[in-house]
Amino acid sequence: MGGLVARRVGIAVVLLWIVSLLVFAATQVLPGDTASAILGKTATPDSLAQLRAQLGLDRPLLQQYTDWLGGLLHGDLGRSLAAGLPVGDxxxxxxxxxxxxxxxxxxxxxxxxxxxxxxxxxxxxxxxxxxxxxxxxxxxxxxxxxxxxxxxxxxxxxxxxxxxxxxxxxxxxxxxxxxxxxxxxxxxxxxxxxxxxxxxxxxxxxxxxxxxxxxxxxxxxxxxxxxxxxxxxxxxxxxxxxxxxxxxxxxxxxxxxxxxxxxxxxxxxxxxxxxxxxxxxxxxxxxxxxxxxxxxxxxxxxxxxxxxxxxxxxx
Missing domain, CATH: 1.10.3720.10 (MetI-like)
Incomplete structure (x- = not known):
């Protein structure tokens, strides 16, 4: 019985990891640009580039994913871009x-x-x-x-x-x-x-x-x-x-x-x-x-x- 529970827990952990990959990938293909959505249509290229750098959007996708996953494992869900508050709050x-x-x-x-x-x-x-x-x-x-x-x-x-x-x-x-x-x-x-x-x-x-x-x-x-x-x-x-x-x-x-x-x-x-x-x-x-x-x-x-x-x- 203990082996069955351990096996099922292991499968659940693997499933959650796969889901995290799918969620991250899905958010990357959403239409539009996060920086443009925050600054609006009147934003200049320089301001857009600066905001992307502040948000970490200019980093490689693999680094963005590992940083995000590492934060999750430490209980950090990130910060809302719209409200400016921690996502958990x-x-x-x-x-x-x-x-x-x-x-x-x-x-x-x-x-x-x-x-x-x-x-x-x-x-x-x-x-x-x-x-x-x-x-x-x-x-x-x-x-x-x-x-x-x-x-x-x-x-x-x-x-x-x-x-x-x-x-x-x-x-x-x-x-x-x-x-x-x-x-x-x-x-x-x-x-x-x-x-x-x-x-x-x-x-x-x-x-x-x-x-x-x-x-x-x-x-x-x-x-x-x-x-x-x-x-x-x-x-x-x-x-x-x-x-x-x-x-x-x-x-x-x-x-x-x-x-x-x-x-x-x-x-x-x-x-x-x-x-x-x-x-x-x-x-x-x-x-x-x-x-x-x-x-x-x-x-x-x-x-x-x-x-x-x-x-x-x-x-």
Whole structure:
């Protein structure tokens, strides 16, 4: 078991290094010039050259990458070109806002996905299963930004029940302003349930149709006891996958939802920094998002092996 964990951690470290290369390379091919974006169109060639030298943009790319990576390993995320502040200070509150949004969504989404997945998986082809299947199929087909826009039109513009934009004051917790979290959370719930419910349903349905559950039924054991004793425990792996899938999906989905509702998180920060060509912020946020994704995948893989003993020998 220890060897498996060490191997997975090693793979995660290599993946993060590869991601750092890709992030750095991607920021180098962004359209426009950082120095020109800072000084404006009226900048002279001399002032542009001087600023590039100050920012280190005139150094070879390999040296720029090694300096950046070395700073990351020492906890230095760089300095924002637009705000003139350390990137860590700039995104600190926004990381907290994003984690709050993700945590609230997970707390609501995972129990709902497990409940609906178990109900539909144990009652295959029933009315509830058919209704949920059609709804989840539609949810998978609709992108998050479309779902968010439709919910904003309905609940904010037409009915006036909720604010359409998340105007959370800087430095304050989103939990202190729950009205600004409803639409982002609701959008993530609608989009996330579509795929997670289907995943749980498949796991439960497979366990319910397995040979050992059929033998239990033939032995005269009541269906409720069969479900409670054999189906649900064997569907536990699906529950772990749901949590992992949801958390990983949130990493990407939150970027879109935060942009739609102008929620002050790292997703909106990433979009704004790309638009302003604030390269250090783009690099830090993109690498942070990738690191969270890799870490969640690592934890889910280890948890799955711990919960399903047969996977240990298979690996």
């Amino acid at each position: 700039l995104i600190g509150d926004r990381v907290g806002a994003t984690l709050t949004l993700a945590a609230v969504t997970l707390v609501l989404l995972v129990p709902l996905a497990l409940l609906l997945g178990v109900l539909t998986g144990t009652r295959r082809d029933g009315k509830l299963d058919q209704v949920v299947s059609w709804i989840t199929l539609a949810g998978v087909a609709v992108p998050e930004f479309v779902t968010g826009t439709l919910l904003a039109l309905l609940l904010a513009t037409w009915l006036g029940w909720l604010p359409a934009v998340s105007l959370i004051p800087p430095g304050e917790s989103p939990l202190a302003h729950p009205q600004y979290m409803v639409l982002p959370v609701l959008t993530l719930l609608v989009a996330g349930l579509a795929s997670t419910v289907r995943l749980v349903r498949v796991g439960v349905a497979q366990a319910a149709a397995a040979d050992y559950t059929e033998m239990a039924r033939l032995s005269g054991i009541p269906e409720r006891r069969v479900v409670r004793r054999w189906v649900l425990p064997n569907a536990l792996a699906a529950g772990v996958q749901v949590i992992a899938l949801t958390a990983q999906w949130l990493v990407g989905g939150i970027v879109i939802v935060e942009t739609v509702f102008q929620y002050p998180g790292i997703g909106q920060t990433l979009v704004q920094s790309v638009q302003s060509q604030d390269i250090p912020v783009v690099q830090a946020v993109a690498l942070l998002i990738a690191a969270i994704y890799v870490l969640l995948n690592l934890l889910a893989d280890i948890a799955l092996v711990l919960l399903v003993p047969r996977l240990r020998s298979a690996r």
